[in-house]
Amino acid sequence: MQWLWAIIVGFVLGLIARAILPGKQHQPLWLTTLFGIIGAVLGNAVSHWIGVEDTRGIDWIRHLLQLAGAILIVGLGDMAYMSLRGNRKREAA
Template sequence: MQWLWAIIVGFVLGLIARAILPGKQHQPLWLTTLFGIAGAVLGNAVSRWIGVEDTKGIDWVRHLLQLAGAVLIVGLGDMIYMALRGGKRHTA
């Protein structure tokens, strides 16, 4: 059942990251979901590294780090995706 939550959280984080990033991202939604999952994993690793993975109440710092990881990976992933496809980025 945890894999289902990972997919849902990855999808939501990926969509939020795409909304935060300027311009249009070109990767498909399934790739955005994978990037969101990777961002959540990265955010969890950083929160564990700095010692704020588990706190009393809502883990706001961990969630913000997950979102930051998703923004980073979605942004980098879009650049790599476009480079592999041979397309040029168009800014709006």
């Protein structure tokens, strides 16, 4: 059941990250979800490293770190996706 929550959280974080980032992102929705999952894992790791992964109540710091990780990964992933996609178009021509 944890994989289902990972997909749902990754989807939501990926969409929020796309909404926050300026301009148009060109990656497909499944890749946005994957980037959101990776960003959430990165945010969880950072929250563990700084010691705020488990607090009483809602873990706001962990959730903000997950969102920051998703924004970072979605932004970098879009640049990588476009560079790979651009190279494929050049090879086909």
